[in-house]
Amino acid sequence: MKRDDPNHDPKALAAQSLGNSELIVHDETLKANKVPTLVIYGGNDHPERFTDLKKALSNAEYKVIAGAGHAGAVQSREFVKDIAHFFKSINSVTLTNPSEVDVKLHGIDTFTANVHRERR
Amino acid sequence: MQVRHLRSASFALLGAAAWFLSPNSAKSQSGDQFFNSNGVNIRYVVAGKGEPVVLVHGFASNLEMWRPLVADLSKDHEVVAFDCRGHGKSDKPHEPAQYGVEMVNDITRLLDHLQISKAHIMGYSMGGGIVMKMLVEHPDRFLTAVAGANGGFHAQDIEQQASLTRYLQSGMVILRSSNRGSAAGCPSTQC
Numbered sequence: 001m002k003r004d005d006p007n008h009d010p011k012a013l014a015a016q017s018l019g020n021s022e023l024i025v026h027d028e029t030l031k032a033n034k035v036p037t038l039v040i041y042g043g044n045d046h047p048e049r050f051t052d053l054k055k056a057l058s059n060a061e062y063k064v065i066a067g068a069g070h071a072g073a074v075q076s077r078e079f080v081k082d083i084a085h086f087f088k089s090i091n092s093v094t095l096t097n098p099s100e101v102d103v104k105l106h107g108i109d110t111f112t113a114n115v116h117r118e119r120r
Numbered sequence: 121m122q123v124r125h126l127r128s129a130s131f132a133l134l135g136a137a138a139w140f141l142s143p144n145s146a147k148s149q150s151g152d153q154f155f156n157s158n159g160v161n162i163r164y165v166v167a168g169k170g171e172p173v174v175l176v177h178g179f180a181s182n183l184e185m186w187r188p189l190v191a192d193l194s195k196d197h198e199v200v201a202f203d204c205r206g207h208g209k210s211d212k213p214h215e216p217a218q219y220g221v222e223m224v225n226d227i228t229r230l231l232d233h234l235q236i237s238k239a240h241i242m243g244y245s246m247g248g249g250i251v252m253k254m255l256v257e258h259p260d261r262f263l264t265a266v267a268g269a270n271g272g273f274h275a276q277d278i279e280q281q282a283s284l285t286r287y288l289q290s291g292m293v294i295l296r297s298s299n300r301g302s303a304a305g306c307p308s309t310q311c
Contacts, residue, residue: 007182009206
């Protein structure tokens with residue numbers, strides 16, 4: 001047995017769980033969704049939970065990873081391929097200035113590059 | 121000057137990629153960044169360049185769960201992964217009022233902090249529930265949405281979590297078998 005997160009704080013996790021009531025989503029609020037959306041889950045991860053969602057969020061794409069459970073789906077190669085395929089299928093970015101390359105450094109070895117970024 | 125910055129950025133890219141690709145936890149710490157989200161320090165890391173992708177992990181997990189996906193996505197995306205409040209190396213308040221919609225607000229604040237107007241935003245398990253709430257509250261911040269293993273929190277989900285919450289409130293830690301995938305970070309299907 002192993003603990004998933006070495007920085008695990010049970011009382012913080014309990015508080016987080018108690019806060020989930022603020023995160024409740026009523027399916028009818030999703031009917032107006034215009035954001036390209038992918039819902040992806042394992043075929044062994046209680047797929048019946050998504051039946052009502054499919055009616056409300058009917059314009060979303062749904063992918064089922066056959067044979068995968070709750071934890072296994074996200075670790076599968078198929079998950080990575082499905083995400084990559086979804087992104088490539090969406091042409092969602094409008095370049096405000098395609099020639100702009102604005103690189104800024106964050107610390108020693110991370111950075112962000114704003115090549116395809118819309119400035120606020 | 122710009123060329124020099126790009127050269128620096130290239131080395132930075134290698135460093136950031138090394139963070140995500142390496143199983144060495146010491147290396148993983150070198151890429152840590154923190155920002156203040158309304159009084160709560162949130163850890164995040166950034167790798168790659170291209171359209172921004174923000175990753176929201178599962179319950180009792182942390183940003184490390186995304187390692188396989190980041191290795192792939194950072195080839196042509198700017199990938200931002202962060203520890204949700206209460207998780208990983210982010211601050212861990214014990215008050216329920218510090219969670220809920222504040223977990224959605226952490227994402228919008230992180231986008232603001234990085235000067236990103238819109239992003240692909242992806243969550244898994246608990247993270248998927250947070251993304252679905254954000255989809256309703258802040259659809260203008262999305263390029264696309266991905267909800268993994270969670271179609272949004274519902275009242276029955278909260279009821280089913282009650283026993284787990286009591287267990288955690290007693291100070292007990294969550295243990296799970298090391299030979300099962302634990303990346304989703306949730307012992308049940310509803311987290």
